[in-house]
Amino acid sequence: MSVRATESNTTRVSLVILAVIATGAALYWLRGILTPLALAVFLAVMVDGFARVIRMRLPWVSERAALPLAIVLSVLLFGISTFVIAENATTFVGQLVAYTPRLNGLIAQVAGLLDIPVPPTVNDLFTQLNPGAYLADVAKGLQGFATDAFFILIYLGFIVASRRGFQRKVMGLFPHSAERHEAIQAFRRIRDGVERYLWVQTVTGLIIAVSSWIAMMVIGLDNAVFWAFLIFMASYIPVIGGAVGILAPPIFALIQFSTFWPAIILLAVLQAIQFVVGNIILPRMQGDSLNMDPVVVLLSLAFWGVIWGMAGMFLSTPLTVMAMVILAQFDGTRWLAVLLSADGEPEKLRDHKPTGSPDAKPATERRTSASRKRE
Structure with a gap:
């Protein structure tokens, strides 16, 4: 009997792998x-959560008007963000040209440390890189980005338009009330997990961006608004975003200032900001809402980055949260959810309603009661 059980478990694990x-x-x-579709679903969750926040904070806004208002506000925020990037990027490129002598001086200092007899200049490096050879790839990338953005908007429109039929589809897929209740609860846990992640990353990203902007303004770094905005956007990418926010402004400070001290001070301040937010504020806000192992966060960043590139890195944590919730629904794949979780109890993410609510039962108890009803 034990041999058969062992063989059955081995077969099941092999099939899952x-x-x-x-x-x-x-x-x-x-x-x-799939990448444009995943981004569209992610944006739809953002817009839906935004609409619920509007209804909560503005009771006089009707449920029918909340969603269009959320869409309009989201489009306005996207347009403002695009304008800020385009406006400051032009100024940034112009300043790089003006800082060419300073760049040549830095290259000469680095060449002296490396015992290079004839240090190259910026023009020499620019010629050796031959950027004209990469213009076709850049143009292709921009064309692909425009195409993806178009499809994302198309997908988003259809997702928003078809959201009313979601409940009827669930009733058709799960005719039994117990199964339907489990499916709806799983969907809500995924939605709430993604929304909590977005809320935490947005608030902490704003704290880091505003604090970094103040530090850069005190130092006198040019384009402080541009750098603060990039730091805020990079905060949605785990690990790598924090490294970009810490290193990019000090590197530019090396080019702008004639001494190393502004860059060193700015590096220390940005490091302190990231440390305080990442180790004090973020854990208090996040708590065990995601219940994901830090190693899993890093591995998911690498995995989704290889699969879907930058979009996968941006969506790595929400996609892993979704995978953990789905895997926790089935006995055959629950062990994978346990490995993805932080404390070995993926059911913590499964509790949608507050503790003490009649429906806030442990996952194992709900599965048992559902199976009894089906029987």
Whole structure:
């Protein structure tokens, strides 16, 4: 009996591993189609959460008007962000040209440390890089970005338009009330997990960006607004975003100022800001809402970055949260959810309603009661 059980468990684990490998391969091969769709779903969750916040904070706004208002505000925020990037990027490029002598001096200092007899200049490096050879790739990348943005908006429109039929589809897929209740609760846990992640990353990103902007203004760094905005956007990418926010402004400070001290001071201040937010504020806000192991966060960043590139890195944590919730629904894949969780109890993420609510039962108890009803 024990031998059969062991063989059954081995077969089940092997099938799950093969299914994970096949799913990863399919996600990679279909990334051109799935990446815009995933981003559109992510934006739809953002807009839906924004609409609920509007209804909560502004009771006089009706439920029918909240969603269009959320869409309009989201488009306005996107337009303002695009304008800030375009306006400051032009100034940034112009200042780089003006800082060419300073760049030549830094290159000469580095060449002296490396015992290079004839240090190259910026023009020499520019000629050796031959940027004209990469213009075709840049143009192709911009064209791909425009195409993806178009498809994302198309997908988003259809997702928003079809949201009313979601409940009827769930009733058709799950005719039994117990199964339907489990499916709806799983969807809400995924939605709430993504929304909590967005809320925490947005608030902490704003804290880091505003604090960094104040530090850069005190130092006198040019384009402080531009750098603060980039730091805020990079905060949505785990690990790498923080490194960009710490290193990029001090590197530019090396070019702008004639001494190293402003860059060193700015590096220390930005490091202190990231440390305080990442180790004090973020854990208090996040708590165990995501219940993800830090190693899993890093691995998911690498995995989704390989599969879907920059979009995958941006969506790595929400996608992993979604995978953990789905895997925790089934006994055969629950062990994967346990490995993804921080404390070995993925059911913590499953509790949608507050503790003490009649429906806030442990996941194992809900599965048992659901199976009894089906029987």
